[in-house]
Amino acid sequence: MNRLKHAASPYLLQHRDNPVDWWEWSDDAFAQARVCDRPVLLSVGYAACHWCHVMAHESFENPAIAAVMNELFVNIKVDREERPDIDHVYMSALHTLGEQGGWPLTMFLDSQGAPFWGGTYFPPTSRYGRPGFVDVLRQISGLYRSDRERIGRNASAIGEALQQSLQRVPEVGEPDLEHLASQIARRFDRDHGGLGGAPKFPNPGLVELLWRHGARSGDEASRESANRTLVQMARGGIHDHLGGGFARYAVDERWLVPHFEKMLYDNAQLLPLYALEATRAGDVLLREAADGIVAWLNRDMLLPEGAFAASLDADSEGVEGKFYVWTLPELTEILGADDAVLFARHYDVTAGGNWEGHTILNRLDTPDPLPEVGANLAELRVRLLEARSERIPPGLDDKILADWNGLMISGLARAAGILGRRDWLDLASRAFRFVSESMVDGDGLAHSFRAGRLIAPGFALDHAAMAEAALALHDATGDRHYFDLARRWSVHLDRYYREADSGLLRMTRADSAALPVIPRPTHDDAVPNANGLHAANLLRIAAQTGLPEDRERADRFLAVILAAAAHAPMAHGSVLNAYDLARNGVEVVLAGPNRGTFRQAALALPHLTTMLVDCTEPDGLPAGHPAHAYARQAGEGAAFVCLHGRCLPPVTEPNRLAEALASAR
Incomplete structure (x- = not known):
């Protein structure tokens, strides 16, 4: 075992038996690099990441490659979900090198933590047009020994680019929501929904923006874009038609082939959107999608503490998607010939399959069943789900993240009200109780909990997402305790995370351990940005108190973050949605x-x-x-x-x- 045997993160524990002499991120690791005069190899990934597993099997579990790593580098392994600040800084550094980015993230740093080169996945030997990992290791190490001046120039250039990215953008007028919504609607795929092209991600913040605009103005293009996206996702293979819930993204433009990992945060954001659109459109398919998310949550993600796990892996038995796909003979054996034919007709099951000789269940091009047939299909899905439960399941990352739980608690509470599901509200309340009582860090919150260990302090998004959850539960119950917590966490954000010069929220506390830069992004990633959530929370708090000073505070903060959104609206759905709430x-x-x-x-x-x-x-x-x-x-x-x-x-x-x-x- 290496140093990772004491880690709390399931992702780090996956690497505890590697022959690589891994360190966790720490001052001691960088001190070791200075003592040995070696560069640092930083490897960032997460437990559900397929290509992270591939690189681990090919390189980190290979004794010969590990020996080269140990000889030439101090090796640090980071869980991006446990330390999103580290991931953000070094992924931004990779972008300055002209790389698109992704995971695993492989960065090379000097002994002070300054990045000077990097990439993502490297095969063990040269292929796919990518250099072999061992060749890269030897070249980087040799350069570090022989041309330290060049290393310093690279590090300085990347550092300057990172600092430049923190410069305030020029202020502009308030955004024209109607014009922006029309622009975004035109960017959405008319046939399949979602932003055009592949791979295709759910982008719930932009779907929400279009839904808001369509509901407010009656604009048919916005309404249709939001509806088409939700419908086609629900029909596609990105949707688990047996067990419920949605995978991270589809590798194609039709939503057929998912990247099979399932993340808590995606489903948290999709749940209230499906509840809203199911109610507006009266669509049974959308209601079933909402019900399925919660069924998946209850069955696969609910932990003994009452809160929710982070993710399910893309792989099982070392094979991506193996848990989820089917063959026609398997269906026939489980369902019998006649029922298998019926099910195959409605879920695109063919002898040749639709993906690598297997079938990803979907309803993209299959007929909608009559009610009596639909009831029969529901029974067949239950039988197949029971059979699937006998397979070896994907790995569960069972750490509890305050931000992702906050998003799901809010989604559950909102969807419960829309669809009249008191049991969903109870589920949300139990999860909230655990995070708010067992993940306390002073006046604020910790970020992660697992096996009795807290990772603290929390990040800005932990507090913003949990404040949003508290406000949703206050709406649902009228319990003042929730509102008081929302105010406390919002004040905590202003006190410890807000940057004096820019007025924006930093990702980390001002007194957190130093990184090359202190990140304060405003754009959404797979999760909404803390700045956008905080703005919406301040508006809801002001509405509840009715105090002019609370509304002025919300308006001032919103004005600060709108400048960034106006320059890159497609990346700032959460900010624009907060502005829509303020204006309409x-x-x-x-x-x-x-x-x-x-x-x-x-x-x-x-x-x-x-x-x-x-x-x-x-x-x-x-x-x-x-x-x-x-x-x-x-x-x-x-x-x-x-x-x-x-x-x-x-x-x-x-x-x-x-x-x-x-x-x-």
Whole structure:
């Protein structure tokens, strides 16, 4: 065993038996590099990463290659999910070299941590047009020994580029949401949904933006782009038609062939979108997709602590996708000939298969069943799922991440209200309790928990995502405890993560261990950016308190982050969605002792465009709040729809609330 045997990360533990003398990221590792006068080889990956496994099997488990690594380098292994700050900085460094990036990330650093060269996957010997890993190791080491000046120039150039990326962009006017939504809708694939080309990712932030615009304006192009994306994903192979949930992305433009890893964060963001669109469109397929996400969550991702695991691997038994694919003879053996024929007709199962001789179940080109046939197919899916459960499953990364759990808690709470699923709300509440009580770090939160060990301090996204989760649970329950936690974590972000010069949130605390630069990205990655979530949280907090100073605080922060979004709108869905909430959000005020009777009706409204305000007593709103004049008219219970500083008369029947909201626009 090497030093990774004491790691908390399942990804690092996958490498504990490598003959490579791995270090975890630490001051001691860099001190060793200085003592030995060797460069550092930094390898970054994650537990569900297929190509990370490939490079591990080919190189890190090879004693001869490991010997070269040990002789020439100090080798550091990092889990990008455990340390997203390290991953962000060194992936950005790779981009400055003109490389597209991806995982595994392989970077070469000097003994101070400054990057001077890198790449991603390297085969053990030259192939695929890529140099062999051993050749790369010897060349880099030789250069480090013989031409330190050149190494220094490379490191300085990359460092300057990283610093330049932190420069503030020129301020511009407020974005034109209608124009941006139209531009984005035109970029979406008219036939298959999603951004055109391959590989194809879900991009939930952009789908949300289009959904908002379509719902607000009635724009058919935006509405159709959002709907087509969700429908085609649900029909495609990226969707697990037996077990529920969605894979990370599709390698083709039709959503047929997934990269089979399943991540908590993708499904967290997709769940409320499927609930919203299923309700708007009345589409059974979309409702089944939402139900399937939660079924997968309950069956495969729920941990004894009550919170959710991070991911499921792409591979099982060392083969990508083996757990999920089928052959026609397998179906016939399990279902019998007649049922196998029926199932094959509706899920694209053929003798030759649709992927490497096997079949990825999908409904992209197959007929929609009649209701009675649909019921039969549902029974067949259950039988196949039971048979699949006997296979060796993909590996589970069972660390609990505060940010990803926060996203899923929020998604569950919102979808529960839209679809009337109290059990989903209970699931969200249990997960929230664990993170908020067992992952505490001072006034804030830790980032990761596994096997009794916390990785702290947390990152900006941990606090922003958990504040969003708290606000969603406050809306769903009216429990003030949730709202108080949302405010506490938002204040914590401003105190410890906000950069004085730019006004933006850093990814890490100001007092965190130094990296070559302190990252403060504003763009979304696979997860929404902390700045966008924080802006939306501040707006919802201001709506609840009704205090002008809270709204001014939210508006000031939003103004800071809009400049970055305006220069690269496609990368800033979360920021634009926060701006849409600020400009077009409608407040729904629940008042009176029996206001709870209106809560379910309010929760069924589109949460993307509404902000729920819980008024506990007639004088519970500040004097300046537009609903204040109506609050005493609430009687035993009423709801008020407020927009742009004005409120409609009280709604006294819960089933009239949606009608009142429509008239407010």
